[in-house]
Amino acid sequence: MLVAAAVCPCPPLLVPEVAAGAAPELDAARAACTDALGVLAAARPDRLVVVGPAERSGRGVFPEGSRGSFRGFGVDLDVRLGGAVDGGGNGDAGPGGEGNGDGSGDAERELPASLAVAAWLLERVGWADAPIEGLGVGEPLEPERCIQTGRDIAGRAERVALLVMGDASACRTLKAPGYLDERAAPFDAEVARALGAADVAALRALDTELAYALKASGRSCWQVLAGAAEGAGLGGSLLYEDAPYGVGYVVATWS
Secondary structure, three states: OEEEEEEEOOOHHHOHHHHHHHHHHHHHHHHHHHHHHHHHHHOOOOEEEEEEEEOOOOEEEEOOOOEEEOHHHOOOOEEEOOOOOOOOOOOOOOHHHOOOOOOOOOOOOOOOHHHHHHHHHHHHHOOOOOOEEEEEEEOOOOHHHHHHHHHHHHOOOOOEEEEEEOOOOOOOOOOOOOOOOOOHHHHHHHHHHHHHHOOHHHHHOOOHHHHHHOOOOOHHHHHHHHHHOOOOOOOEEEEEEEOHHHOOEEEEEEO
16 A cells, blocks of 8 residues: 655756766755655655656566666766665566566666766765665556556555655746647646645546646656555655746645
């Protein structure tokens, strides 16, 4: 059963070494993420599942100990998702009972950028409160499959916590990665409201095509959260909302 969730943005710029001289601009976001992880620890979960967007379709399981890096962003920095791989770790029994969408596991596969950012956040707070596993969710994954994935995750332990990574629209300003789209600000406002209010129904109802058009990477992961939270009766709190660089970033907690 889901007992707590934290929602965080996943830009590599959260990592100060990647942001370099611009690092202070996201200090407030980093602080909010730290507070959100504190809510997860306080829930005393039996298992932490980290969910983040991935470029590939379907779902990819990343066992504890999976490695990632920020070399693709010009920084010689490696991260690891929790402790060492436990020997088996082929991913077949991961969240939702699937591997990476083609029947194989991801024990040797490098973490996608979103999960690498999550691993960095968890290392930063010294997470040691529960075993960790990662799940990369393809951004095009259909809403019903996302929701069922969440249900499966919630049933994997008596006390499950979720760390949900993902960004809102990338179209808030003229200099944004997706240029300016007038639909972006209202979309982000509704996302922030739904995440801050733990509004499962609103997350289920997110417009998939609009989210794609606005380059919102978090849609599929937020709908995984919606599925996991069904019947859990959790309340939400919005810790941070802003759009630096024209991209919507939201930090929220459910508990």
